[in-house]
Amino acid sequence: MEQNSIINFNEPLVPRYPKIQTNLVYAFKDGCPLTLNLITPPIPPNVKAHFPLLIYVPDIDEHNMVKIDERFAQMLEIAKRGYAVALVSYRTTADVTAMVKDIHSATRFLLDHAFKYDLDPYRYLLFGEGLGGYLSSLSILDQGQQRSNDEDVRRSPLRYKGGLLLETSLTPHPFSGPFLSELLLQxxxxxxxxxxxxxxxxxxxxxxxxxxxxxxxxxxxxxxxLFNFEGATLSSDAFFTPYSLDFLFEFIKHSFTKK
Incomplete structure (x- = not known):
């Protein structure tokens, strides 16, 4: 390229990349802010969008810290397919019931601000991984139980449309809590x-x-x-290959259309 040259571009002006909003405070509990990261698909000019929502509940690391950004790149791929994704943090210094309350509080924050963040308040599901899968299961089971909600369940009911459980823990190790299969039977x-x-x-x-x-x-x-992934571990990208995502999106679409 010659120095001092002028080059004019005539590129498309429509948005191409997802919008990322980090550290959105969804509640204050035990004197500390609880946050989530929100990824929404690009929106063409003069278009009002209402994106279906996946609420992703991460696993924890060896120090019992929530790995809120570990799947960020994979969640970006989901957002590129037209879905909003919220990556939710939760307290790990409390009991399991308090963690479930945090997930419900985060969900209500998103629904209450659906217009602001271009979300569809009627189409949302949980996507939990590891301990997050266990908590997502409890959240679905107890979404209507006041004991597992800080907010009034009568004034602000929750209706999760589905649950994706990635290598979900059947117990909340290292925390104490009931065995998941027993809860499902009860x-x-x-x-x-x-x-x-x-x-x-x-x-x-x-x-x-x-x-x-x-x-x-x-x-x-x-x-x-049940989808079995041969040779895959919890940290594997096999769950998020283009081929795998096609099947995940079929499930998600079916969940949102099922009455």
């Missing part, structure tokens, strides 16, 4: 569609446990599917 309420994602090389959820979890949910008469 609770008789109708569940939204559930998708279990199992890596065969990971023992957070063993292959046997994944099958038992599938059978337990089926026995309730609820809709559930």
């Amino acid at each position: 609770n008789s309420q109708k569940l939204p569609p559930i998708l279990i994602l199992n890596g065969t090389a990971d023992h957070t959820l063993t292959d046997k446990q994944a099958t038992e979890l599938l059978t337990t949910i089926q026995a309730r008469g609820s809709e559930v599917s």
